[in-house]
Amino acid sequence: xxxxxxxxxxxxxxELSGRLLVIEGADGSGRSTQIDLLKDYLENxxxxxxNVGLVRSTxxxxxxxxAKLGNVLSEVTRSLFYATDFADQLENIIxxxxxxxxxxLADRYIYTLMAREIVRGAVREWVRSLYxxxxxxxxxxxxxxxxxQLVERNLRxxxxxxxxESGRDLGISRDIFDSFVHYQRLIQREFSLMQDEYGFHLVxxxxxxxxxxxxxxxxxxxxxxx
Amino acid sequence: xxxRKQKSRSEELVGKLIAxxxxxxxxxxxxxxxxxxxxxxxxxxxxFSEWNSSVIVKKATSKGKKRQLLTPTTFSLIHCTDFADRxxxxxxxxxxxxxxxLCDRYIYTAFARDAVRGCSRxxxxxxxxxxxxxxxxxxxxxxxxxxxxxxxSGRPQLKYFEAGMDLGLSAxxxxxxxxxxxxxxxxYLAMAEEFEFVTMNGTLQIEEQQALVREIVADRLDLPRYRxxxxx
Numbered sequence: 001x002x003x004x005x006x007x008x009x010x011x012x013x014x015e016l017s018g019r020l021l022v023i024e025g026a027d028g029s030g031r032s033t034q035i036d037l038l039k040d041y042l043e044n045x046x047x048x049x050x051n052v053g054l055v056r057s058t059x060x061x062x063x064x065x066x067a068k069l070g071n072v073l074s075e076v077t078r079s080l081f082y083a084t085d086f087a088d089q090l091e092n093i094i095x096x097x098x099x100x101x102x103x104x105l106a107d108r109y110i111y112t113l114m115a116r117e118i119v120r121g122a123v124r125e126w127v128r129s130l131y132x133x134x135x136x137x138x139x140x141x142x143x144x145x146x147x148x149q150l151v152e153r154n155l156r157x158x159x160x161x162x163x164x165e166s167g168r169d170l171g172i173s174r175d176i177f178d179s180f181v182h183y184q185r186l187i188q189r190e191f192s193l194m195q196d197e198y199g200f201h202l203v204x205x206x207x208x209x210x211x212x213x214x215x216x217x218x219x220x221x222x223x224x225x226x
Numbered sequence: 227x228x229x230r231k232q233k234s235r236s237e238e239l240v241g242k243l244i245a246x247x248x249x250x251x252x253x254x255x256x257x258x259x260x261x262x263x264x265x266x267x268x269x270x271x272x273x274f275s276e277w278n279s280s281v282i283v284k285k286a287t288s289k290g291k292k293r294q295l296l297t298p299t300t301f302s303l304i305h306c307t308d309f310a311d312r313x314x315x316x317x318x319x320x321x322x323x324x325x326x327x328l329c330d331r332y333i334y335t336a337f338a339r340d341a342v343r344g345c346s347r348x349x350x351x352x353x354x355x356x357x358x359x360x361x362x363x364x365x366x367x368x369x370x371x372x373x374x375x376x377x378x379s380g381r382p383q384l385k386y387f388e389a390g391m392d393l394g395l396s397a398x399x400x401x402x403x404x405x406x407x408x409x410x411x412x413x414y415l416a417m418a419e420e421f422e423f424v425t426m427n428g429t430l431q432i433e434e435q436q437a438l439v440r441e442i443v444a445d446r447l448d449l450p451r452y453r454x455x456x457x458x
Contacts, residue, residue: 005349006345006346006348006349008297008299009298009299009343009344009345010298010344058295059286059289059290059295059296059300059304060286060290060304063282063283063285063286067282073282073311074310074311075314076310076313076314077282077283077307077310077311077314077315079310080303080306080310081283081307083303084286084300084303084304084307087297087299087300087303088295088300091297091299091300092295092297123355125352126352126355126356129349129352129355130352130353132349133299133349
């Protein structure tokens with residue numbers, strides 16, 4: 001394995017014998033469902049799996065969730081808070097799991113974090129350098145679902161559109177619905193820009209759970225040889 | 227969209243930023259306190275900010291430290307988060323409002339400490355790329371032994387990260403602290419030129435040093451500009 005850039009000091013990459021799989025996609029793209037199915041598939045074939053996701057670190061997840069409720073964090077501060085959460089999980093969960101030969105299934109990774117920051121006006125190079133500590137995954141699956149479908153799925157599940165996933169802080173529109181659709185387009189555009197460079201494997205998420213899952217498992221099998 | 231790094235870095239601001247750097251026990255906090263008092267008595271708009279003091283980030287930082295959860299990278303990131311919070315919410319708006327902003331430790335503290343902990347110097351410089359360079363940075367160059375004695379003579383309870391215990395330099399906190407401070411000192415010396423530190427002789431009397439600091443500040447900045455315009 002390798003790091004995108006400077007990486008984490010003191011890590012012997014040769015020791016990392018596990019695999020890192022990332023599933024990216026918006027809320028409502030079917031990410032969690034697909035991760036559950038993929039985990040079943042992998043465990044069924046005898047692999048040990050570790051799940052990770054954003055804002056789950058021991059170090060700052062509680063504080064970050066609290067801060068998200070009020071408008072207390074400024075832009076750079078929020079970026080760094082997320083980066084700290086990511087780094088904590090990278091060092092304390094992802095790297096040790098990889099060292100132990102596990103398959104790490106990441107529910108989102110640095111790409112969502114980077115896209116969110118860039119859409120909010122952060123300098124691309126700054127964000128890239130910030131996340132140059134990250135490991136390059138073996139496979140990144142990007143579940144792409146049209147904003148229209150995303151709305152439908154989110155409303156079906158929660159009957160409401162989440163504040164941050166709607167980019168309400170950007171002041172795009174006073175209308176939540178418009179804000180959500182516009183914001184998701186902005187995020188998707190960022191993902192398109194990153195796609196080639198970071199080698200995302202695009203999966204059309206507008207289809208049935210089973211169809212999507214079949215594609216994902218096939219891709220995982222092909223690229224990891226599992 | 228606003229290019230926040232570029233804009234905040236290069237734009238000429240009405241206010242001015244003065245930072246003091248140096249080892250623990252170098253006397254920098256005393257000097258910056260006296261400078262602040264001088265500004266206040268002269269009726270200047272002044273704001274003082276201390277390293278590691280953001281209320282929002284504090285809980286996470288102290289938890290990380292107490293439970294020894296921090297690695298060099300997360301140590302660096304959480305301090306940068308703390309700095310960013312103070313920078314975005316206070317320092318930058320105050321600089322725009324024409325304040326003299328005094329900082330007891332600035333980004334160079336992170337450059338020195340985190341590099342000693344093994345973080346890449348280039349990554350650190352990029353990480354803090356959003357922060358303006360100070361208009362004036364005083365480096366209190368006090369010989370290592372003097373600083374160490376000031377801190378260690380009371381046999382204080384050294385905290386784990388403060389003593390640099392995470393570096394595994396020594397099992398003895400005092401010895402670890404010594405070795406850690408020495409490495410930081412070397413980092414400061416190596417940065418002095420690159421970042422145009424005004425190096426102060428930390429062995430002089432407090433009064434002598436303060437007189438020099440005030441003289442340099444008065445020479446570099448047009449102080450009367452920073453008076454309060456409104457009377458209370």
